[in-house]
Amino acid sequence: MDSEKLILDGSSLTIDALARASYNVNSQIELDEAARVRVRASRAAVDRWIAEQRVVYGMTTGFGEFANVFIPPKDVETLQENLIISHCAGMGPLLPDEIVRAMMILRINALVKGFSGIRESTLDALVSMVNAGIVPAIPSQGSVGSSGDLAPLAHLALCLIGRGECVVDGNRTSSADVLAHHGITPVKLAAKEGLALINGTQMMCAFGALSIFRARNIAALADVVGALSTDALRGTDNAFDERLHLTRPHPGQLTSAKNLRTLIAGSSIRESHRSGDFKVQDAYSIRCMPQVHGASRDTIAYATSVVEREMNSATDNPLIFVDDDTHIEGGNFHGQPLALVLDFLAIALAEFASISERRTERLVNAALGGLPRFLTPNGGLNSGMMIAQYTAASMVSENKVLAHP
The missing domain is CATH 1.10.275.10 (Fumarase/aspartase (N-terminal domain))
Known part of the structure; x- marks a missing residue:
């Protein structure tokens, strides 16, 4: 670079x-x-x-x-x-x-x-x-x-x-x-x-800042992957309608709903089953993506405000105030503001994985998603994505343990 x-x-x-x-x-x-x-x-x-x-x-x-x-x-x-x-x-x-x-x-x-x-x-x-x-x-x-x-x-x-x-x-x-x-x-x-x-x-702040940097990418990818899953499962885009989300205008929710609408717009798969589709609504893992992804987005935004404030703060002790020719002993070195918000961030990031794994289950479960079992056309001879879903479930459980404050 x-x-x-x-x-x-x-x-x-x-x-x-x-x-x-x-x-x-x-x-x-x-x-x-x-x-x-x-x-x-x-x-x-x-x-x-x-x-x-x-x-x-x-x-x-x-x-x-x-x-x-x-x-x-x-x-x-x-x-x-x-x-x-x-x-x-x-x-x-x-x-x-x-x-x-x-x-x-x-x-x-x-x-x-x-x-x-x-x-x-x-x-x-x-x-x-x-x-x-x-x-x-x-x-x-x-x-x-x-x-x-x-x-x-x-x-x-x-x-x-x-x-x-x-x-x-x-x-x-x-x-x-x-x-x-x-x-x-x-x-x-x-x-x-x-x-x-x-x-x-500065160590905890460094971890926080770079975690937020990666978290923003995860949030963007979550909407993309969610849109692809919705399309593959022949889901409806009704739950992403702007009118619905304006009645509960959390910023992150509005952003994720807009992303999902934009990504699905013009999909030939969606158009192929628009007529004759008698399904009233999709499962939570699809229908509630704007609410779940959006809440995590709002957490990332809040964490950003706290961490960037800390990045530009004086955390020494004592601090020197030149204009007053004095020094003040205090506790600006204490990590509590970062500790609390980074626990919050960890919980929010774990939620991206949790809802994603539930969509994965629908993709590999023919009874739920209507696709070939474990996404293989030759089931029995091939096991397809069976164990990949197991691994995803395992990682979700580990994420939840690691996100405990």
Whole structure:
């Protein structure tokens, strides 16, 4: 794929833009110039507070249970490096490359909002890693979400400081060697920077954003497959009539009904049985597609609004407010907004599979669909699609288990 440039300003990143940059390793990113001004201003505040020996969580204090321990100015840099190393406690299989790229882009986008106090040069190094296609080796397990994605983001930051490993052509390789190969100098973290790099929701946000990107494709395909099944089963298009759906105008329902009408319009199969067809209405799995598909579409739309809001949010702690010369300790790193909506999304996606499998049963069951048993003209000698339907039913059951909150 050709490279394309994504400009990050902390406020306008979309799921589609993130997905394109995450799946295309040749995509390039750069920082918005106004964002650079904000970053420099917040960093100046951090440097001033360190010089004043102001007590600020994570800058001049320890972390968590050690928040009451004052850290003198001479140790603030060591504090940040120690934070990264101690929090690299992930385990399990590595995250997919596209998730890691999404995490890196999302973290940069949060930092350029100018509330985190990171240096511009540190951000530039992270941008260079993304543009070079460098993928830190990040274990997939170890984040509970209530404190953000501390362990996964620590493994990301570990690569930035020239430690740990990266993934190159599927193989784990020394980060120091990979950075050197691309001419990137490992970052020596300054005050607040370790905390700024790891305090956030970027792993769960990456999963959410790329899941929504795929969910939109599933929603479109569900209508196409449903229309084909309706035609094959000699179903009626009456249940897709716009007048019916305008009486219950859920946006997703209206969209799916319109798609189904458009896809079936002009079908020679439909015309062949329009007269003499005494069937009043079709089974739920056909007749209720707009309502079922539409409800899932509306869930995807809601999830999109929550995830895109999160993608353009500041999730660090503490946050720096330059105009007021102050910092505020809080909990913007908490993953609850994403956790709830992604559970909702999982349930909605499982419903696409559930109704699709019920249509599949009608296609292979001659008593229900009127087609040859298991869609084979030579039943007995051939078993046709018998086991394919069994597999579909199995996957639907597994989906429902996986969609449990």
